[in-house]
Structures are given as C-alpha cells and as structure tokens.
Amino acid sequence: MSITGHLRIFMQATLVWGGFWIAGLPYYYRQYPAALMVWLETALLSLLIWLVHYILKQTPGKYRIRKSLWLAFYYTIPLAVYDWLYCGIYLGHGLGFIRVYWYLTIYYIVPWPLLYGVAVHLNCLESRPQGT
DSSP states (O other): OOHHHHHHHHHHHHHHHHHHHHHTTTTTTTTSOHHHHHHHHHHHHHHHHHHHHHHHHTSOHHHHHHHHHHHHHHTTHHHHHHHIIIIIIISSOGGGHHHHTHHHHGGGTTHHHHHHHHHHHHHHHHHSOTTO
C-alpha cells in the first residue's frame, strides 16, 4: 500500500473516531444504560461485518489479507491511543478506562479476527471450483 493509502486510511479512522466521540457526548456514552450499549454494540458489529465484507470484496484476492490487517491496525491502534488520551488522561481514568469504557475497548480486539476472517472467507469462496 502506498504512503497515500496509509494516510487516507489513517485519516478515515481518525474521522470515524471523531464522529463517535461527538456522538457520545456529553459523557462518552456513559449516560446510556448498559443494556442499550449492548444493543448498540450488536447493531454496530452487524454494520461493521457488512462494511468489511463490501470493502474487502472490492480488493483483489492476493492483496485482501494484507489490506484486512492494515485496516485492522488503523482502526484499532490509533483509536486506542485517542481513547487513552481522552478517557485515560483528560478524564483521569488512567489505564482503568479500558474497563470503564468496555463498549469502546472491545473494538481494540474485534477488528483483528473479524477483518482477517472475512478476508480469508472471501479468498476461500473465490478459490472454490465453479458450480459447488
């Protein structure tokens, strides 16, 4: 992937984080009951699976796994740093923010197996003989 591609994905991930941050104000989603957050997480995960499938299906098979790992990187590591800066430092939770904001921190792990799994699944579908 080119430097421009890396920068584009990084900026997209940063904008997504900013949008979720704004949507979560004033208490970064802590104003909602846990049951609602579980429901929202389920809905978000469903949307994420569809979006990942769509994006990776557009990627040629030989680049799909590599792209899935780069997407997982840019949609986890920078976002974890942003959350740590905001929740851990600014809001004063320290590393305990991982437990307090569980509904955010699960997305530091979920994209890795999800994106990789979708890439492998799409590659397997493409490699199957026609008519099976």
